[in-house]
Amino acid sequence: MAASAAVTANYVLKPPPYPLDALEPHMSKQTLEFHWGKHHRAYVDNLKKQVLGSELEGKALEHIIQNTYNNGDLLPPFNNAAQAWNHEFFWESMKPGGGGKPSGELLALLERDFTSYEKFYDEFNAAAATQFGAGWAWLAYADNKLKVVKTPNAVNPLVLGSFPLLTIDVWEHAYYLDFQNRRPDYIKTFMNNLVSWEAVSSRLEAAKAASA
Amino acid sequence: MAIRSVASRRTLAGLKETSSRLLGSRSIQTFTLPDLPYDYSALEPAISGEIMQIHHQKHHQAYVTNYNNALEQLDQAVNKGDASAVVKLQSAIKFNGGGHVNHSIFWKNLAPVKEGGGEPPKGSLGGAIDTSFGSLEGLVKKMSAEGAAVQGSGWVWLGLDKELKKLVVDTTANQDPLVTKGGSLVPLVGIDVWEHAYYLQYKNVRPDYLKNVWKVINWKYASEVYEKECK
Numbered sequence: 001m002a003a004s005a006a007v008t009a010n011y012v013l014k015p016p017p018y019p020l021d022a023l024e025p026h027m028s029k030q031t032l033e034f035h036w037g038k039h040h041r042a043y044v045d046n047l048k049k050q051v052l053g054s055e056l057e058g059k060a061l062e063h064i065i066q067n068t069y070n071n072g073d074l075l076p077p078f079n080n081a082a083q084a085w086n087h088e089f090f091w092e093s094m095k096p097g098g099g100g101k102p103s104g105e106l107l108a109l110l111e112r113d114f115t116s117y118e119k120f121y122d123e124f125n126a127a128a129a130t131q132f133g134a135g136w137a138w139l140a141y142a143d144n145k146l147k148v149v150k151t152p153n154a155v156n157p158l159v160l161g162s163f164p165l166l167t168i169d170v171w172e173h174a175y176y177l178d179f180q181n182r183r184p185d186y187i188k189t190f191m192n193n194l195v196s197w198e199a200v201s202s203r204l205e206a207a208k209a210a211s212a
Numbered sequence: 213m214a215i216r217s218v219a220s221r222r223t224l225a226g227l228k229e230t231s232s233r234l235l236g237s238r239s240i241q242t243f244t245l246p247d248l249p250y251d252y253s254a255l256e257p258a259i260s261g262e263i264m265q266i267h268h269q270k271h272h273q274a275y276v277t278n279y280n281n282a283l284e285q286l287d288q289a290v291n292k293g294d295a296s297a298v299v300k301l302q303s304a305i306k307f308n309g310g311g312h313v314n315h316s317i318f319w320k321n322l323a324p325v326k327e328g329g330g331e332p333p334k335g336s337l338g339g340a341i342d343t344s345f346g347s348l349e350g351l352v353k354k355m356s357a358e359g360a361a362v363q364g365s366g367w368v369w370l371g372l373d374k375e376l377k378k379l380v381v382d383t384t385a386n387q388d389p390l391v392t393k394g395g396s397l398v399p400l401v402g403i404d405v406w407e408h409a410y411y412l413q414y415k416n417v418r419p420d421y422l423k424n425v426w427k428v429i430n431w432k433y434a435s436e437v438y439e440k441e442c443k
Contacts, residue, residue, distance in 0.1 A: 034415050034416055038415070038416040039416050042416070079363050132303070132307045132386055132387075133364055133365035133366075133385070133386040133387075133406075134364035134365045134407075135364075152364065153363055153364035154363070154364075171364070171407065172365075172406065172407035172408050172411060173407050173411060173416065176407060176408060176411040176412065177411070177412070180266055180270070180408075180412070181266055181270040181271055181274070181408065
């Protein structure tokens with residue numbers, strides 16, 4: 001997600017950067033129709049209604065997120081704002097024909113901070129599998145290091161002081177139509193077939209620049 | 213995907229609620245998946261047989277399995293005097309044990325229409341509901357609204373505060389049992405609002421699930437619990 005997108009004052013339901021059937025058979029068109037078309041849309045629509053007439057109206061999404069996190073004692077707009085942000089970030093974390101091992105600088109950094117791609121894979125997989133209830137697993141960047149983070153419900157690394165690079169949604173609505181209870185199979189499919197390492201690389205560049 | 217036949221009865225295994233495992237010099241009590249007192253398809257059309265089968269055989273079973281594993285690890289840690297390990301296991305115990313406790317109540321909270329599902333509570337519970345909430349409709353409206361408003365995963369409950377002797381409506385997050393909201397709270401009716409409880413049938417429209425689930429709520433069971441606690 002480019003830095004300029006953060007300045008959006010009109011909260012927009014941006015479509016994924018691919019058609020809704022483009023991730024098949026790994027993530028079905030039906031899932032995208034509900035997940036993007038209903039869940040994500042509702043977060044955006046409800047956020048607009050919620051901030052209308054308040055001092056948050058017109059503020060950038062990231063501003064709302066930071067100002068309503070309130071050290072974990074969440075203010076009402078946090079859920080909609082963070083979920084709107086998280087979902088846009090999620091669609092852009094995937095691509096048709098994605099997944100597998102990255103190469104170049106990204107692989108080198110994963111090897112530096114996790115010992116190997118396989119160790120990163122295991123850690124990311126474990127985080128996604130063991131987030132009890134609804135939430136997200138992330139690859140994030142802070143203090144010149146990559147790390148895996150898991151968060152509950154709508155929380156994301158922005159409020160925890162790190163730059164998000166990659167995410168997987170582990171709310172049940174993200175995988176239930178395609179995998180039912182089989183979250184581990186969903187995570188494996190995401191890692192092997194959907195991750196957009198290009199998106200991760202460009203986010204990492206932005207994160208490094210912002211930290212410089 | 214499709215689950216074709218949901219007419220078959222729930223599992224034949226797991227006839228006992230609990231079993232014992234011998235570990236070291238003493239045995240700990242472990243748990244088994246309780247049978248449902250009705251067929252998977254018996255709550256249709258309010259809750260589909262497909263959901264009931266997956267909810268029972270996969271989700272509840274996983275809580276039981278993982279709870280037993282956590283209890284075994286806890287037993288070992290306690291025996292070794294490993295305080296850190298004991299504390300570290302608490303979240304797995306709360307989550308999986310809570311999941312087992314909550315779902316065991318939930319299956320009893322539901323009944324097929326022809327076995328009284330949806331029939332309003334009579335007797336003392338019916339009266340207490342009218343006193344506390346104006347009417348059964350008032351209670352249903354309140355619980356449905358609170359259930360719809362749960363962010364993420366959780367439960368909405370009708371409980372009895374046995375100390376204050378009054379009915380309360382409350383929600384819990386994830387698999388927290390009602391008792392985590394107050395030591396004197398006894399659960400009478402719990403409605404699972406985790407997405408797995410309704411997604412295959414109702415998709416994102418949780419309010420529709422909450423509108424329909426009342427048609428199969430087993431008020432007879434809730435009344436029994438209420439009357440027992442009120443003695």
